[in-house]
Amino acid sequence: MKEIRSERSREAQGQRAGFVSQAIGAGLDAAAIFALDFAALAVFGFLRFLLTDKSYAFPQPGPFLNFVILFVIGVALLWTAWSGSGRAPGMAVLGLRVVGRDGRRLSSRRAFWRAVLGVLTLGLGVLWVLVSKKNKSLYDIVCGSAVVYDWRASLPTGLPDSRQNQ
């Protein structure tokens, strides 16, 4: 694994990320969700064209159905990412990782509720990082999580064991 050259960046590893990084990460994740939604609709339209007599047309679901599709895709994507590696696609680009309050891997239950809350609030809970003394977003406060700088694939070490995140 290549070493991080910048000393300031090395020291920031394992610390809670600031507003701009979290906001850009959330924006990139939202873009990934929209891209998956678009791909899902395109595949659906293609399959419909193959299996029926109808000519090809891009599906145009109504607002409610579209929201449900986006919700399901968003929750599935963020839940699996945060409960696994801790990195959703946008966060992976910026070298961020979602961890538990104690710095260890976020539990599946907390990751699920964080994903639900994140999609329902359209990621706007990140704004709380601006005024938080500990760089905590609304999701971190509610779900007991934290977003940290972690450019390389390793969780912060040396932290005490805790059941708080189980």
Add this chain to the structure above:
Amino acid sequence: MAAGTDDGRTTPGTDVVPRAMPVPAPPPGVTDVLRRSAQLGLGAIGLAGRAAGSVFARVPDPGGDAPDAEPGIAALLPGAVLGIAIEAEKRASAVVDSMAAHSTGVVRAVGKPAIVQRALRPLEDRLWHWNELARREQHRNQAQASALIPVIVQQVTENVIAQLDFVRIVEQIPIDDIAASIDVEAIVQRIDLGGVIRESTASLTMETVDAVRSQGIGVDEWTARVVDRVLLRKRPRNTGFDKQ
């Protein structure tokens, strides 16, 4: 150093004369050194003779148009002389060994009585004196030799290099033949060019990403400072994890 009273006078018979340390004996005995020196000397003579023969054979003899004489019994003389020298060296070594073995016992038996020891004391003192002298002088001699050897080696090396015609030597190297014998394709096949390119590309990409991320951290810190100033906060943010 003399043992005595406080006023500096010494008491007769109480003088302590320090004894000099003997020169450390070389690992092999004297006879061994002589024997090995003789053997090495004879070996060196043999090698020198062979080298001289090779050199003379390569240098054309201006007056040597006459055909070489048939090798006769005279050709055996150098080898025979060498054999005699080796035999003489072996016998001399045996005699020296025998004498050394017998003389040790005789000297020990003769030197045992007190009267003989007392008589030999001046001789022993003299020997100690010479021994100390040798120890001191030998240190200086060895230091001088150590300093001189690199100078001699350098001088000899420079003289040898000055005699060499490097252009002629380089011209004699068959560069074309060597280049023709190199299987470039096999070498290229052994080099994982794809891996090298992949690794360098990945490294470059990672450095670019790191630079962008580093800028992100800087903007994060700047934003936090601005907001904290607006909110009139004095203490910096705690972005670490609390110990639990």
